[in-house]
Amino acid sequence: MEDxxxxxxxxxxxxxxxxxxQYYMIDLPDLLEKKRVEQSRLKLLDLHNLIAxxxxxxxxxxxxxxxxxLLKVAGFxxxxxxxxxxxxxxxxxxxxxxxxxxxx
Numbered sequence: 001m002e003d004x005x006x007x008x009x010x011x012x013x014x015x016x017x018x019x020x021x022q023y024y025m026i027d028l029p030d031l032l033e034k035k036r037v038e039q040s041r042l043k044l045l046d047l048h049n050l051i052a053x054x055x056x057x058x059x060x061x062x063x064x065x066x067x068x069x070l071l072k073v074a075g076f077x078x079x080x081x082x083x084x085x086x087x088x089x090x091x092x093x094x095x096x097x098x099x100x101x102x103x104x
Contacts, residue, residue, distance in 0.1 A: 005019060005020065008028055008032055011032055011035050011036075012031060012032070012035060036073060037073060037074055037075055040070045040071075040073040040074035041074045043070050044067070044070050044071065044074060044076075047066075047067060047070070
């Protein structure tokens with residue numbers, strides 16, 4: 001537990017004493033997750049700045065893997081978004097052809 005508190009204090013940039021006396025222990029996991037997301041977003045910003053200056057520090061595949069992992073942690077992973085559904089589109093066309101959206 002003591003090592004976890006030390007790591008949490010380092011992540012939040014406070015001393016362990018401050019962490020123990022001024023933070024609720026129940027809030028620490030959420031605070032640490034928000035800090036992790038913030039750090040990933042800052043790293044993404046740094047990577048974009050490197051790209052803008054054409055100064056890549058990684059090989060192409062390593063770079064893509066690193067960016068994808070940062071995007072996932074930062075909450076920008078859109079692989080779970082709904083894809084185009086042909087069946088639903090056909091149903092929408094059927095409904096609208098019958099006059100469901102007409103104003104007359």
